[in-house]
Amino acid sequence: MDDELIDLLGEGAHGYFAGGAGDEITLRENDHSWSRLRLAPRVLVDVSERDASVELLGRRRPSPLLVAPMAYQKHVHPDGELASARAAEQTGTGYVLSSQTTTSPAEVAAVAPADRWFQLYVFRDRQISLDLVAQAKEAGYEALVLTVDFPVAGWRERDRRSGFKVEHPIALNPEGPALTTEELFAMHDPSLTWDDIGAFAEAAGMPLLLKGILRPDDAERAVDAGAAGVIVSNHGGRQLDTVLTGAEALPPVVEALAGRADVLVDGGVRRGWDVAKALCLGASGVLVGRPVLWGMTRDGQAGAAAVLEQLHAELDSTLALLGCPRAADLDESFLIRQ
Ligand SMILES: Cc1cc2nc3c(=O)[nH]c(=O)nc-3n(C[C@H](O)[C@H](O)[C@H](O)COP(=O)(O)O)c2cc1C
Secondary structure, X not given: XXXXXXXXXXXXXXXXXXXXXXXXXXXXXXXXXXXXXXXXXXXXXXXXXXXXXXXXXOEEEOOOEEXXXXXXXXXXXXXXXXXXXXXXXXXXXXXXXXXXXXXXXXXXXXXXXXXXXXXXXXXXXXXXXXXXXXXXXXXXXXXXXXXXXXXXXXXXXXXXXXXXXXXXXXXXXXOOOOEEHHHHHOOEOOOOOHHHHHHHHHHHOOOEXXXXXXXXXXXXXXXXXXOOEEEEXXXXXXXXXXXXXXXXXXXXHHHHHOOOOEEEXXXXXXXXXXXXXXXXXXXXXXXXXXXXXXXHHHHHHHHHHHHHHHHHHHHHHHHHHHOOOEHHHOOHHHEEOO
């Protein structure tokens, strides 16, 4: 599969989209840690009707799945974010637009589903971030996802080797010459602290989620600072190598928050049964990243939609075979941790 994607994307872009930090230990562990959890199905349950819906930010949604925010999608396919957003809309999947988007929030809003969230990075020039929040608000995004695990870029050796350059992310470099990821990431504000969160929550005027939480004490602090939810994430293994995985970090965060806020998770979710496992561990939503990009690489919107359709179908099959027809009823009794 990698060879095919390298052929389609070129070595530099492929390295950026597929790669992780350091020795990519966390990148690999993300996938493995879901596989290590064993499911314990219940038999002789009437599963003729299945319901994958969950409650998220106080609203019932048909599915727990969301497309994770991912930068620079025009480098994956010329339709860029419009392809992934349309695929989400087509398949009843939630959508999170990255602030490193190559398509404007308003253009994406015109094609994306109703449960559309906007992800924010805080840049050294904070006005750029505040302008993005204003655009997201204007275009009717439902929630703001503030990513807090990116004070500086992870140590990404594939990008260091390739010198991959990015064309025209709309917020940072709409018109100038292409910049390396190193140049772009140097614009992130490494001085961001808890003291700043309130100002962004206020500017947002919509529910705030903090993304990139791995510790229960940080999760509690996020909720104390006004967050309606947290996204347990190691950024797809792209930031600090050898950190714990979403599957490992999720249970203590769920326990610490005890229902005070929504907990979502991402990283290495590749199959519908991985989604079910996340729900068993207490997640109320699950984000999927790279598989959507690989679908787009092959066939734009249709390719991304095929990936999302399969994930939904696998989740439906899991609910039936697990003897738990309602996703909202999944709990730890269906899991054995190894
Ligand atoms: C190419 C790429 C770009 C990303 N860009 C962003 C981003 O702009 N903002 C953000 O919060 N997370 C970003 N992420 C992290 C994803 O939102 C998500 O946490 C991660 O990809 C989930 O892991 P998975 O790809 O294994 O499903 C990016 C991930 C990838 C692979």
